[in-house]
Structure formats: C-alpha cells, structure tokens
Amino acid sequence: xxxxxxxxxxxxxxxxxxxxxxxxxxxxxxxxxxxxxxxxxxxxxxxxxxxxxxxxxxxxxxxxxxxxxxxxxxxxxxxxxxxxxxxxxxxxxxxxxxxxxxxxxxxxxxxxxxxxxxxxxxxxxxxxxxxxxxxxxxxxxxxxxxxxxxxxxxxxxxxxxxxxxxxxxxxxxxxxxxxxxxxxxxxxxxxxxxxxxxxxxxxxxxxxxxxxxxxxxxxxxxxxxxxxxxxxxxxxxxxxxxxxxxxxxxxxxxxxxxxxxxxxxxxxxx
Amino acid sequence: xxxxxxxxxxxxxxxxxxxxxxxxxxxxxxxxxxxxxxxxxxxxxxxxxxxxxxxxxxxxxxxxxxxxxxxxxxxxxxxxxxxxxxxxxxxxxxxxxxxxxxxxxxxxxxxxxxxxxxxxxxxxxxxxxxxxxxxxxxxxxxxxxxxxxxxxxxxxxxxxxxxxxxxxxxxxxxxxxxxxxxxxxxxxxxxxxxxxxxxxxxxxxxxxxxxxxxxxxxxxxxxxxxxxxxxxxxxxxxxxxxxxxxxxxxxxxxxxxxxxxxxxxxxxxxxxxxxxxxxxxxxxxxxxxxxxxx
Numbered sequence: 308x309x310x311x312x313x314x315x316x317x318x319x320x321x322x323x324x325x326x327x328x329x330x331x332x333x334x335x336x337x338x339x340x341x342x343x344x345x346x347x348x349x350x351x352x353x354x355x356x357x358x359x360x361x362x363x364x365x366x367x368x369x370x371x372x373x374x375x376x377x378x379x380x381x382x383x384x385x386x387x388x389x390x391x392x393x394x395x396x397x398x399x400x401x402x403x404x405x406x407x408x409x410x411x412x413x414x415x416x417x418x419x420x421x422x423x424x425x426x427x428x429x430x431x432x433x434x435x436x437x438x439x440x441x442x443x444x445x446x447x448x449x450x451x452x453x454x455x456x457x458x459x460x461x462x463x464x465x466x467x468x469x470x471x472x473x474x475x476x477x478x479x480x481x482x483x484x485x486x487x488x489x490x491x492x493x494x495x496x497x498x499x500x501x502x503x504x505x506x507x508x509x510x511x512x513x514x515x516x517x518x519x520x521x522x523x524x525x526x527x528x529x530x531x532x533x534x535x536x537x538x539x540x541x542x543x544x545x546x547x548x549x550x551x552x553x554x555x556x557x558x559x560x561x562x563x564x565x566x567x568x569x570x571x572x573x574x575x576x577x
Numbered sequence: 578x579x580x581x582x583x584x585x586x587x588x589x590x591x592x593x594x595x596x597x598x599x600x601x602x603x604x605x606x607x608x609x610x611x612x613x614x615x616x617x618x619x620x621x622x623x624x625x626x627x628x629x630x631x632x633x634x635x636x637x638x639x640x641x642x643x644x645x646x647x648x649x650x651x652x653x654x655x656x657x658x659x660x661x662x663x664x665x666x667x668x669x670x671x672x673x674x675x676x677x678x679x680x681x682x683x684x685x686x687x688x689x690x691x692x693x694x695x696x697x698x699x700x701x702x703x704x705x706x707x708x709x710x711x712x713x714x715x716x717x718x719x720x721x722x723x724x725x726x727x728x729x730x731x732x733x734x735x736x737x738x739x740x741x742x743x744x745x746x747x748x749x750x751x752x753x754x755x756x757x758x759x760x761x762x763x764x765x766x767x768x769x770x771x772x773x774x775x776x777x778x779x780x781x782x783x784x785x786x787x788x789x790x791x792x793x794x795x796x797x798x799x800x801x802x803x804x805x806x807x808x809x810x811x812x813x814x815x816x817x818x819x820x821x822x823x824x825x826x827x828x829x830x831x832x833x834x835x836x837x838x839x840x841x842x843x844x845x846x847x848x849x850x851x852x853x854x855x856x857x858x859x860x861x862x863x864x865x866x867x868x869x870x871x
Contacts, residue, residue: 477695480699481712482712483669485687485717486716491716495716499701500703
C-alpha cells in the first residue's frame, strides 16, 4: 500500500526539520549579526552616513571601547545602576498591575469602568510625564523608577486581565464544588492559570522599560547607561557612546531571554 | 460486610413505573428492603432559562427521590434537562419552581459532601495528577502530608500509581477521568453526581471505568446519581433507572433493575430491561433532529 511509505517519509521529514535547523539556527543567527555589524562598519568607515559619522561610530571601535569600559569596571557600575532602577520599576509595575489585572479580568463591571482610562494612560508617553515626575519625586533615581513603573504597568495589567478572562469556567466550578469561595478560585485557578500571560506582559513591559529608562536617565541622575550616553557625548568619546548603545541592546536581549525562559517554564497546555 | 441493596420503589410516586418480570431475575423479594429516608428529594423542581419570548424550559416540574446508598441513573436524549437536574442537585443552579432537598434541607449552593463529577474532567492543566487529586483536600485545609498520602493512595487504587507526576495533557481520556474520580473521592462525599462521566472515552475503556465505578460504589456505600444517554450503561450500573423525555425534560418512568452483580450485558434479563426502556423512547413523537435521538 502507498500509505505506509508516505507516513514513513513524513516522520523522516519532521526529524529532519527538527534536527537540522537547530544547527543551522545558531549559524544563521551568527551570520545575521555578522552581516549587520559589517554593514554598519562599512557605512561608517566609508562615510556613507556623512562626514560627521566617522569610524568612531562604527562597531569595531565601539566593541573595543566596550571592552575598555568593562575592564575598568565602569560598565558594570553603570549597568547595575540602570538594571537596579529597571528591576525596581518593573517590580512595582507587577505588584500593582498583576492584582489589578486579576480584578479587572475577573469583574466585568470593573473592566468596563476602567478600560477607557487604562487605554488612555497606556497611550500617554511616560516621557511626557517627566516634568510631573520631577515635581512629584524631585531629582534622583525616584522619578526614573516612577517612569519605568508607569510604562511597565499597562502591559502587565492588560496582559494579566486578558489571561484571567480566558480561564475556563469549569475550573472555577470545580473549586466552588469543593466548597471554595472567591479567594480559593483566585488562588487555585485564576493565578496559576494566568501566570504565563502575566509573564508575557512582563516581557512586553521589559521592552518598553528599556526604551523609557535611557532618556529618563538623561534627566537629573549621574549614573546609569542613559547618563553614560550623554556623558560620552559631552566628552566627544563617540566610541564609548557606541559601546553604551551596544551594552543597552545586549542587556535588553539577555533580560528578554531570561523572561522567555521563565515564561516557558510556567506555561501549561491543555 | 455486604449491605443489603435497596431497590426502592414507591408505587404511588411513579405511576408509569415499569417493572421487569423476567422469570430468571428472581431475588426481588430479597432486594426489596424497608426504605430509609430519601437522601435526595426533588419536589416538583422546574427550571426555565431566559425570559419572555426567548425563554427555554429546560426542565418541567420533576419529582424524584434517591435513597441513601442507591445508584440512581438518569437516562435520556441530549438536551433533555438531565444536566440541568444534576446542576440543581449539585447546587450550582436553583429551580424556578418546586424545591430540591438533600438530607431534608433545601440546596442553596455547592457542597463538597455532594460533588459533581464533570463530564470533561475539569482537571487543572498546570497541576500534576496527584496535584489535581489534592485540590479538594487543599480547599478543605488538610495538611500537606496527610493530603499527599491520601491522594497517592487513591491514585494507586485507580491504577494510576505510576502516573502521579504526569500532567493531564499527558494522560489518556480514560486516565483523566480516573484522576477526576479520584479527586472527587478524596474529599469523601456522601453523594456523587456524575454528568456523562464516560461520554468521551472509547467503548472498552468505558466498560473498564464502569466496572471500577461499580466496585467503588459497592465498597464505599456512597449514593450515586449518574446521568447518561447510554441505556446499557444505565442498566449495568443502576439500582434504578429514570427515563427522561426530551425538552422540556420530565421523568417518563422509573425502572427498577433487579439484577444481581456482576451484571451480564448479554443476559436475557438485561436485554429485556433494554427493551423496556427503549419502549419509553418510542413513545416520544418524532419531533427531534437526528442528532438528538439516541
């Protein structure tokens, strides 16, 4: 019969597909990075971006400066300043956004009452709030943390609410059948069912947070990667400026990788 | 010790009750015992969903009694209000007319002493098999060690000892239903309300689950109300089988199954009971779409 060979070929096919790209995947990723760096280097050394963008703006000198900054300890110092603020802001966003998201996802009236306000606030650029933050929190780390938290809150909240609204009503009935009340439903069904969506929200929030923290650190603080960019500019140390940009991108990529791993760990399938 | 099984029948209550009278069944005199109080009383309970023109009467005024330790089956076509009736007894829903009493008290909400066993298992997908069995014990506030050992013992008893760390999606349909039943038994309810518990598994698995359920019932002395559209399942399991008509659901007749265990699905008495029950469905006018027929 012709069915058996077809089925066999299909199995071989999936084995091939799941095995070969794994090798090729890493290679392709490296290739993409190399191609990007080469294009960038070529554009700066050939003066394609104008005479103002010399070789100092290229990745070769940038990476060399990155090594220098890493060796002198400046990189670790500034990165940890930024990561500390970022972590604090994200933490606050989760502490506020997750329970609020559960409430909003759980209660239709509350969802209706808050949806316009939340969408409005979500669309408000945190950078527009810089003057407000400075007035409210003074100069220093606190307004930066506030701006990160403000930016991170909405993805966390909305993603959590979305997750809650997808919870199967049967799971709730099971818990109620065992005599559980609202609190048991939240604790044993809503929260564990929603954690993957919450983490997805945190992932989105992380991206927004990196976007917000750099300009936020250009205002009234004297540490962090955003500060370092301005400082490098003022010292005409353009290779250090590029190095800082590279550091921000790398840290963003690595933190996202960690969250993606966390999300996979807690996700469940039906 | 072996309990004397009750084969209760109140002649006044069920006018159209059919009694099987195959000569070989015998034992009727032995099985008819003095009745205790009914553990579940459904007294003219009816339920209509929606209002006005769009309202649907799911269950018309229904009266039945289930006795302690009895295995009571409700059989009827899909959409005949069986699940509605079960939900009323479970306390997930309230009747519009009449009342539902359990242990002589009106049902006002769910209670772990009368547990609804869901058709599609309702297992929490992020919990392992043993974690699911522990759910009711957690809610009851049983300490960790005690609930773990109880859950483990129940999974062993259901033949799932090797699968306690597996997630629901790694288990077959039959295994999931075993986990679901173990989870229900964990809190030791007086009454198990089962809504088509074996509807989603293949025929052979279903027979295995039926035999296991019967064994659990005979060992545990629990009252079971089982809803099914499978007449054979109802006769195989039930002390009595209530036959329900199409929407709006109503009890057409109650049939007492005077057959000894283990029941032989191919015996003359069994086949006779099948015919008796099928007869009730033939009385139903042909106004149902084919998918609603048995």
